[in-house]
Amino acid sequence: MTRPRLGLVVNPLAGIGGPAGLNGSDDAAAIQRAIAAGARPQATERAARAMAAFRRESDASVVTGPGALGADAANCADIVPHFITGTAEDTRALVAAMQDRVDLILFCGGDGTARDVAAANQAGVPILGVPAGVKMHSGIFSRTPERAGQGAAAFLAAPQHPTELVEILDIDEAARARGRLSAEVHTVARAPLLQTALQGPKSAGNSAVGDLDAALARYVAEMQPGVTYVIGPGTTMAALKDRLGGGTLLGVDAARNGRIVGRNLDRAGIETLATAGAVRIALGVVGGQGFLLGRGNQQIGPATLRRVGRDAIDVFCTPAKLAALPRGLCVDTGEAALDAEFAGYMQIATGPGRRQVVRVGS
Amino acid sequence: MTAPISRRSTSRFEGYHAPRWAEPVVHELSKAGRRGLVFDCPKTEPNLPEMARRQTAPDLPEMTEHDALRHYLHLSQMCLGMMGVSLFGTCTMKYNPRIGERASLEHLAHLHPLQHPDTLQGLLEVYAIFSDMLCELSGMDQFVFQAGGGADAAYTHACVTREWLKARGELGQRDQIVTTIQTHPCSPATANAAGFEVITLSLEEGGYPSLDQLKSVLGPRTAALMVNNPDDMGIYNPDIKEWVRLVHEAGGLCFYDHANFNGVMTRLRARELGFDACMFMLHKTFGAPKGGGGPAVGAYGCSEELKPFLPGPLVVRDGDRFRLEDGEQSLGRVREFMGNAPQVLKAYAWARGMGAEGLREAADLSVLANNYMDKRLGEVRGVSRSNPDVDVPRMEMTRHSFEQVTADTGCTVVDISMRMTDYGIDALWLSHEPWLVAEPFTPEAGELWSKEDIDYWIDVLAAVVDEAYESPETVKSAPHKAPIHQLKGDALEDPARWATTWAAYLRKHGAPVSDRERDQETPFPIGGQSA
Numbered sequence: 001m002t003r004p005r006l007g008l009v010v011n012p013l014a015g016i017g018g019p020a021g022l023n024g025s026d027d028a029a030a031i032q033r034a035i036a037a038g039a040r041p042q043a044t045e046r047a048a049r050a051m052a053a054f055r056r057e058s059d060a061s062v063v064t065g066p067g068a069l070g071a072d073a074a075n076c077a078d079i080v081p082h083f084i085t086g087t088a089e090d091t092r093a094l095v096a097a098m099q100d101r102v103d104l105i106l107f108c109g110g111d112g113t114a115r116d117v118a119a120a121n122q123a124g125v126p127i128l129g130v131p132a133g134v135k136m137h138s139g140i141f142s143r144t145p146e147r148a149g150q151g152a153a154a155f156l157a158a159p160q161h162p163t164e165l166v167e168i169l170d171i172d173e174a175a176r177a178r179g180r181l182s183a184e185v186h187t188v189a190r191a192p193l194l195q196t197a198l199q200g201p202k203s204a205g206n207s208a209v210g211d212l213d214a215a216l217a218r219y220v221a222e223m224q225p226g227v228t229y230v231i232g233p234g235t236t237m238a239a240l241k242d243r244l245g246g247g248t249l250l251g252v253d254a255a256r257n258g259r260i261v262g263r264n265l266d267r268a269g270i271e272t273l274a275t276a277g278a279v280r281i282a283l284g285v286v287g288g289q290g291f292l293l294g295r296g297n298q299q300i301g302p303a304t305l306r307r308v309g310r311d312a313i314d315v316f317c318t319p320a321k322l323a324a325l326p327r328g329l330c331v332d333t334g335e336a337a338l339d340a341e342f343a344g345y346m347q348i349a350t351g352p353g354r355r356q357v358v359r360v361g362s
Numbered sequence: 363m364t365a366p367i368s369r370r371s372t373s374r375f376e377g378y379h380a381p382r383w384a385e386p387v388v389h390e391l392s393k394a395g396r397r398g399l400v401f402d403c404p405k406t407e408p409n410l411p412e413m414a415r416r417q418t419a420p421d422l423p424e425m426t427e428h429d430a431l432r433h434y435l436h437l438s439q440m441c442l443g444m445m446g447v448s449l450f451g452t453c454t455m456k457y458n459p460r461i462g463e464r465a466s467l468e469h470l471a472h473l474h475p476l477q478h479p480d481t482l483q484g485l486l487e488v489y490a491i492f493s494d495m496l497c498e499l500s501g502m503d504q505f506v507f508q509a510g511g512g513a514d515a516a517y518t519h520a521c522v523t524r525e526w527l528k529a530r531g532e533l534g535q536r537d538q539i540v541t542t543i544q545t546h547p548c549s550p551a552t553a554n555a556a557g558f559e560v561i562t563l564s565l566e567e568g569g570y571p572s573l574d575q576l577k578s579v580l581g582p583r584t585a586a587l588m589v590n591n592p593d594d595m596g597i598y599n600p601d602i603k604e605w606v607r608l609v610h611e612a613g614g615l616c617f618y619d620h621a622n623f624n625g626v627m628t629r630l631r632a633r634e635l636g637f638d639a640c641m642f643m644l645h646k647t648f649g650a651p652k653g654g655g656g657p658a659v660g661a662y663g664c665s666e667e668l669k670p671f672l673p674g675p676l677v678v679r680d681g682d683r684f685r686l687e688d689g690e691q692s693l694g695r696v697r698e699f700m701g702n703a704p705q706v707l708k709a710y711a712w713a714r715g716m717g718a719e720g721l722r723e724a725a726d727l728s729v730l731a732n733n734y735m736d737k738r739l740g741e742v743r744g745v746s747r748s749n750p751d752v753d754v755p756r757m758e759m760t761r762h763s764f765e766q767v768t769a770d771t772g773c774t775v776v777d778i779s780m781r782m783t784d785y786g787i788d789a790l791w792l793s794h795e796p797w798l799v800a801e802p803f804t805p806e807a808g809e810l811w812s813k814e815d816i817d818y819w820i821d822v823l824a825a826v827v828d829e830a831y832e833s834p835e836t837v838k839s840a841p842h843k844a845p846i847h848q849l850k851g852d853a854l855e856d857p858a859r860w861a862t863t864w865a866a867y868l869r870k871h872g873a874p875v876s877d878r879e880r881d882q883e884t885p886f887p888i889g890g891q892s893a
Contacts, residue, residue, distance in 0.1 A: 049772055056839065057850060146772045146838060157852050319543075322564070323796040345578035347561065353554050356543065356562040357575055 004156040005061050007102035007125070008051065008077065009094050009117060011109035012068035013086070014043040014132045028087075043132040046145045047073035047108040050130040053149030054106070060156050063102050065094040073108070088116045095120035103161065104128060104192065106152045108145075111135040111170040118168050118189045126163050126190040128152055139166040140191050155192035162193040165235050169286070188235060188249055211351030212318050216240045218352045219282070219314065220258070227278045229255045230270055230304075232297045236284035236316050252299045267301040274304045281308055285317040285348075290325035292360065293342070294332030302335045310341065315348045319356060322348065328359035378786050382845040383436040388423045389864045391433060398427035421865070440845040447815045448788040449735075451759040451804030452546070452594055454624045454643075458651040459715070462708030470707060475699035479686050485703060486684035489677040492710040493663075499721070500620070500640050501633025502663035506672050507644075508701040512621055513548035515641035515660025516588065518673060519617045520556035521693045522639065522664065523586045525671035526615065529691060536585040536613065542571055544593035546621055547794055558585055565798065569597040569752040576605055580612035590619035592626070594794055594804065595748045596732065596756040606636035615639065615668075623647045624808055625732070625758030627725035628718060632663075639664040649712030650705045657702040659709065675700070724809035728758040731807035735816060736760045739805075742824045743831065744770060748799045759806035761799055764827075768801045773830035773837045775801040780848070781829065781840035785822040 016034045051062075051074045062077040064070025069090055071079055080097045084090055095105060095117050104126050107117045110133010117127055129141035130148040142148035155161060165188045216236075220243045223229060231237050233250045241247030244255045251264035254273055262269065273279060281304075286295045292315060293300065315329075331342045347355040425433075438444075448455045473485060493505035509515040520539070527533040539553035542563045550560040561579045563571035570593065587609040592598040599605065606616045618632040618640035624647050632640040644659040645652035652658050664672065673696045674688035686700075700706075716724065736756055739745050744767035747760055764775045779790040793802035807816055830837045841847060853859045861867035 052835070053838070144768060144772050144774065147774070154850070154852060157850070158855065159858075318796075319562075320796040323543075323798050328564070345575050347579070350562070353559045354550065354562065355560070356564060357571070357579055358564055359566070359575070 003060060004103040004161075005063055005101060006054070006058075006152055006156060007095075007098040007105040008047065008062055008064040008070040008074050009091055009098075009105060009107040009113075010043050010047045010065070010068065010070045010073055011088075011091055011107070011113040011116075011132070012041050012043050014041075014109035014113055015046075015134055016041050041068075043108050044068055044072050046132040047130055049145035050106065050108065050149035050152075053146040054153050055149075056153075057150060058153035058156055060153075063098050065090070069094055088112070091116040092120035096122070099123040099125050104152055104155055106130060106148060108132045111138055111168070114138050114140050114168050114189075115170055115186050118187050121189070124190055126155070126161070126192055128155070128192055135170065138169045140168060140189060142194075151192055151194045154194065163190040164193040165189070165238070166191040167235055167286075211354070212236065212316060212349075213239060214352040215316060215349045215354070216243060219316075219349070220244065223255075223258060224278075225257055227256070227280055228261075228273050228276070230265075230273065230279055230281045230300060230308075231255060232281070232283040232300065234284040234286060234296070237282065240282060240316070250296070252297055265299060267299050267304075270300055271304050274307045279304075279308050280312045280314060281305075282314045282316070285315065285321060285325075285329065290327070290329045292329045292331050292346075294334065298334070302333045302338050305333055305342070306338060310346075313346075315346065317348050317350065319350050322350070322356055322358055325358075328361060330361045378784065379843045380442070380783075380786070380845050381436075381439045383440060385433065385436045385440070387864065387867075388425075388430075388433055389421075391425055391429060392423035394424055396424045396426050396429070398425070398430065442783070442786065442788055444788070446786050446788050447811060447819045449805035449807050449811065449816070449819055450788065450791040451761075451806035452621060452791060452794075453652075454622075454646040454758075454806060454808050456646070456649050456808060456810050458649060458708070459712065462650065462711050465711050466704035466707050470704050473703075475703075479684070483684055485700075485707075486677045486686070488707055488710050489700065490679055490684055492706060492713070493677070495710075495713055496642060496661055496663055499628065499631070500642070500663050501631035502640060503666045504669045504672065504676070505661050505663040506676060507659055507661050507706045508673050508695065508697045509641075509660035509662055510697045510702060511645075511658040512546070512619070512641060512643045512660045513552060514696055515643075515662040516546075516548045516617075516619060517552035517555060518660070518662045518693075518696050519586070519588065519639055519641070520552045520558060521673075521696065522662075522668055522671045523558075523615055523617075524556055525691060525693045526668060527585060529671070532585075532613075536583055538579075538583045539586045539588055540576070540579055540584060540609070540614070541588045542593065543796075543798065544570070544595060544597075545589050546594070546619055549588035549590075549617075549619060553586075553588060559583075565749075567751070569595065569749040569754070570599045570601075573601055573604060573608070576608060580608060580614070582613070584609065584612045584614040586615040586617055588617045588619065590621055592622050592757040592759075594622075594759075595761040595799075596622075596625075596759040596804075597749065597752060597754060598626075598757055600754070603635055610636065617641070621646065622758060624728045624806075625725055628722040629725055633665065638668055644705055644709035648709035649716075650708040657705055659702050659705045661709075673697075725758075727809035728807065729755075731809070731811065731816060732756055732758050732760060734813075735805060735807060735820065738817075738820045739823070742820070742827055743767070744827060748802075758808065759804055761793060761802055761804045763799045764801040764803065765799075767827055767830055771830040771834045771837075773834050775803055777838050777840065778823070778826050778830065779803070781826045781837045782822050783841040784843040785825075787819060787822055 013031055016031055016039045062074050063080060064074050064077045065082050066079050067084060069084060071077060080094060082093055091113055099121055100123055102125060106128050107113055108130040113133060114129055127140060128148055128151055130145050131141045142151055167188055168186050170186055216239055231240055231253050233252060238249045241253055241260060244258060245260045247253035247260045248263050253260055254262040254265060283292060285292060331339050333339055343360050345357050346360045348358050350356050489507060496505045497503060509518050527536050537559055538561055539558040540561045541549045543565060550562060553560050563575050566572045591602055609616050616637045618637040620640050620642050623642055640663050642661045644650045644661055670689050670691040671693055673694060674692045675686035678685050678687045739762055745762055746766060747762045764778060768774050775792060790803040793804060826837060861870055
């Protein structure tokens, strides 16, 4: 086996809009305004912090891009030749060039960078984010640059290279401009499966994911014959779909009698199912803002929701993810009156025989 | 290993360094024929069944008494010896008076639980009187000392609930136990283990779940409420009486996990708040030693109504005599015999020594010390506390956060905790999971620690935070003055490398540890902490 190698990709302009209050650094005009306002890029410094932590624990070789794309943050790395354009194309080209040479891509940026990395990463190399963006709703980011560096070192050192699927989210900028915060799941990527960094002396290992999987297993075992289960998007629901023969990751699917019977259903298709017989709806929680309905699952329309009713909705989420939602869950069905009906306390399945009460706002 | 009081000041911080011994594993110290005590060989072969006879002698290290003593002294010196300033929240760290050890040696070492109760009258009297004392403190009608720890006492309650429901014909119908996210994880865990579904309430604006949230889950399936109060963040729920009333109205029992009793000793009685049962930890609140998961005692107390279901045997007073009795409706046993009798005796001695006035003073000191710490910690750069908008006074502990320090410097609570080791401070208690507060730590001073101890602890913490801002690398790469530097901890994730016994070590590694580089990798889990 060859020695593991780390790829480093820095988006030098990531986060530049943050201090300037620009809600992101997605478009070129915004970046120009930020620089004109005196903003200084911080991505290189944050990448250097991650690399310092990485170097403390690993002597793996590093592959990166020239100058601000990575070389500035990492000493003694192999440089992939690339002409810097100062656009997202840099990230994509660098990832494409290194994907079959490295075992892990450590990238430094925000949600936009994560999308670019995931899109160019056709080989499916595991990726891990150093937080440096304005928006970081995706689960791909470590909490600090140091943790990203330590996590990368631990992953490369682990003989099994354990990974998990993580959702890549981003905010819909057009919707935000209209005053609506709307995080969408864009894709999923393989990320290192890291122990919740550095456990305290009294805590046990993290078994939350296993607990949730056991809750899904029990849910499947207790499914009622003849009832149609409409199952939402996301990784948690994909795990449920896997137990029913496999479904889509980002679509709304339906199952009956223990098997998936419809994939990637649209609003009309779901409404047809809901009028045909008994229906329950199973949902995960889209990270960041904690949307239960109306983000990534708009296929489940108001008519269906009204017909099925709140009591026939089953939600699954880990306690850690719920803990990260300071304002609880929220719904945006598209109809204010229906949102109000869905508001209030809801019990979310967190494990086998375990439910947590969370307040749903509208 | 904390510096003497007179020398404690920031300028003397640099003087500390932990001792470091090149200490082999005890098996490597073994030399054939070495002995501590030499016993006479038995004249006759012991009469054992063939199946029970060993074919080969056990592979025990052979060494002298002083070799063994020195070995363990060295090990204790390399892990702070548990004699530093340890403000370990939710654990109520107390000095364990040595007289308790002597009392249990003198009075219990020659007893056996299978003796006839007539020959155990003194011990049974201790159990009976101590039960009375705890009943006085809690308002309950009977205590049982069988549970081997707090979680075991919580489990006892889940089992009592089951038997109570069975007697009422409601078992199966009432299958949900309600708890809160800030209740100790042993409540939901033991409720699950006893077959109940667990409904966990989330915190709201006041720092605890609202009455409306509680009402949303109560109903014909409610079997019990299991909560602690004050909770893990040190916040006392002012609606607790109403909570109990609502749960009773729904038809469930109420259990008070009194793990955090220290701040309210003699100030409130669980029964007067309406609770049906409660639990005290003798190895925390009542001065008996703890460590390594036992031996401990979770003293479980309950109302007259629940008494028939308690695990047996119960000590029953019969004139001036005492006997052991198993009730007909008893749930059976949660542990062997009468539990950890030496711990009960030590806690009894401690409580007798303190007296009612002493307990009250201790409770007040706990709250005073915590509020002093809260004030001083609030002055440390980047340190905040949980629920900053909640202005109710904190009881015996407060949850704080290094979130701002981490954001500014990259140094996490674990980094800071490790760096504090360089000043002889034991690891910080962080938080149960999931973390509701980022980069949390939860100190608790109790009544034991002097103002000088508390000041030293906070001075060290403040100095490390300053260092995080000035020289973050020093903090992140800590400890520097501990016997073992940062562990990568990956050996603990790798079944091919970890070993918890010598036999497993030889099987997996083949060679004794002395042939390897001890600095690089520690194949034996040392403590629970990894970095």
